[in-house]
Amino acid sequence: MAGQKISDARSIQKIRKNSPFDLSVITAEYPQFSQLLAVAVGQLDELPDFSDDEKIAVMSDFGGEHPGAHFHTYSFLILAYNKIGPFMEQLDKLRQKHGLLNPYSEFAFKDLGYGPRSRALPEFLHLVDKFIHAAIITIAIDKQIDTVFGVSKKQAHQLIEDQLFSMGLGKWRGAAGEKVLRVCHSIALFTALTTRKNQRLLWYCDNDAINENARDRDFADTQQIFLRTLGMYSKHKFDLVGFGKSFDGKSHLDDLLSIPDFAAGVVQDLLKSHKTGDDNISGGAEKVELLKWMATKSNFLSKITIQISKLTSGELGSGIVDFSPAKQSD
Template sequence: MLSEGPPAQVDKLANALVFKHPSIPLLGNAEEYPLLTRVIDGVLALKKDRRELLLPNLHEFDTIGIFSDYGGEAPDSKYSTYSFLFSAYDLREDTLQRLEATRAANNGFGEMCFKKLDDGNRQRALPDWLAAPDRFEVPLSGLLFNLVVDKAVHSVVFKNDHLDRAVIAACLRDEGFGEWKPDVAEKLIRIVHCVAYWCAVLARDGQKLLWMTDDDAIVAQPRINGFRKILAAALRKYATIRYADIAFATPFKNAKRKGSLNDLLSYPDLAAGSFDSYFTTMQKFGTPVVKSTTVEVLNWLCEQGLGLKRLNILLEPNAIGGADATFFSMVRAIEQPPNTVRIGIRL
């Protein structure tokens, strides 16, 4: 865990921020749910049984902020990546102020994102940017969940059949959720059901949800109303939680607002892009061929933060036509940083 506070206080705070008794396994009659959330629920249950599952305790906060971004759209990408930040929205201001200070100290660059990491200002800012959510003063309690899906997995809804995407689109149309292209329908179900599953695990009655997703075909007009209906149906499917409010947004276009919630969206953006680059080059060349900034992000993703927990799941096809999920953690390419503190979490 990365922090710079006194060890005893760090230990106390870290334990207070961990969700000790999550409702996992969550799914009862598993056949009612997509293959995706069934396999996620199964591997999380195994991790919980081994007392290795670190999740954030978000119940003390008024609002859960959800920020998501996706990778793997390039024609040569071999994997699709989906990254979600579930965070204590009430604590956002301290992290956002640290990020804005980091930006100002590096010539006031624009958005921090994976595609712009060749820029020198962003490269210099990256270490402090990654460290910002885990500062001891006011850490950002949350979970950065990263799902990497081998594109050889055609569908994660029914049984990993290449015809499933057309069936999904037809089901959405017949149930009144609008017209969706098969590939977009598959992506929509993956994203919405991940969000609904984790909200069922992390949220409580009376909380508000704010979800900011990257601009994507799943939220393009004129299907936005269908998207909202699908989200509401999925949230009801996984839990009986009564949310006080559910708000939805895409990244702000107004330049004056760039130093705001868009900055929290940078974490799933960096994760999705880095994992796509790592796994795609690994499959192509037998070894990852990535830039030093990508290595820096990957190293950060293999650590657990004081406030921000990281959980990475890889989904690959199995021999019987389904899909298997496994946890993965990257092997550090550099030495452990000197400010790393090892903490005993009591689960």
């Protein structure tokens, strides 16, 4: 019994690790975006501890590109991939219960109102909180900010285009180059902080402009940009780094991808509401479920939102956003 108690205590300790986190690799030569992320990370109390795990996966999705959005949101789920068996098992039962298994009906922020998925959403979010050891991290950048890599959009985007091309990483127009670097720097920093040497890492992403196969660049270029960026932040080497994009045939990987999709959408709506002073967030009961989910703490899933906005001085500032559940009136 004593041995069992020790084992349980260790397993609890390995769920999260406490601050401060080592950001010593980020020097003055690093991009402004790195400095902004470092300021926000310095405000965190804890991150997931994946030191007992062999396989780590990153699922990414992005929001805020539609008209009327006030923030670009870059969301990614970093999880202990070798622990997802119970989640998959419970999710399979949930899909069977609601008739979502054949065909494999995908949970998506843009389509919350579909009857069976709408009814299954609260249970889906409960399974996410209960069975996934991970962090869901969203970087929200005010759309008034043209670039986080220089003093002006024109200067920064030209530099990005020239540097990526000269390094043999494809031809990127300014906006696409800015986006791929925002994504890669964000994922690389948090991957470095939550992993250890010799682990296997998978980055699985939705189809997007930054990983499309275009005439002058393709998904292989995005992979190389990420690997080089990861090397800027990580002091340790990985046993293997793999990549994947959403396939036509849907699977549990797309259920995991739904989590950052939900986070990217709901964070944009929440921050827009706060910025404009309009508390009326449309979307019905399904949106309310997502709002409650983002504001509810989980035993195994850390929910982290970083906001980057312009200060009154004109400079850029960053910080952690705390979404708290609304208090019910008496």
